[in-house]
Amino acid sequence: MFSWNENVAISLIHVLRDPELIIYFVSLLKPMRREFVEEEAREWHESLRVSKEDRWKSVAELSRARKFSLMNSSVPITCKLPFDGGMWRNSCLLLKSIHYFREGFLKFPGEARTHLLHLGYEKEMSYKQKINTVTLMLSDTSKGRDFRNQWSLSDIREALEDFVLFEDTEHAYSDDPDLEEEIPFIIVEKFRINGEYKPIMEIIN
16 A cells, blocks of 8 residues: 555656656645645544534534535535425435335226226336325325325335235245235226216225
8 A cells, every 4th residue: 555655656657757856746745735634633623622502503604604515525515405394304205205116016997997996907007107196195185185085194004014025025926816916006096076086096905
């Protein structure tokens, strides 16, 4: 492993091609680097002695100045931070919603469907249909509650957990049709309610 001086010399030799010139430039750069390293170490040690109140005051000032990348070096300058309550809840909801996009869990009736619910003619939803379905399914509005019908959010989560269990175990690789029929999924159908067609979900298991 090379030292800092050796790394600099090796990098410059391809450009300058003069050892004496390289020695000269390294002699100029060494004190500059030492000063930078010492200043960086000094700032870090001083930060350890900053009180919690001063630290939060500094964070608040940077937030007011919208310098979020200075609050945390890992935060990109384009990120809309810090989160407010609504953004945090939406972020948590988004992460939970991703699990509902598993292939085979959200379906709609195929062309060959009859009035019977479980005939195996269901079709996989497109991603756009899944986005609309999951958004409505997890909504706490009256429209979302009407869409869920008699099903609760805990019922939906339980159906997803059972689906994942079947999918991730040996049952998923079984040719037993009875096991396949036990795998839960959600189907969305439109029903005429008060003269208007509205989507209603149903858990099939």
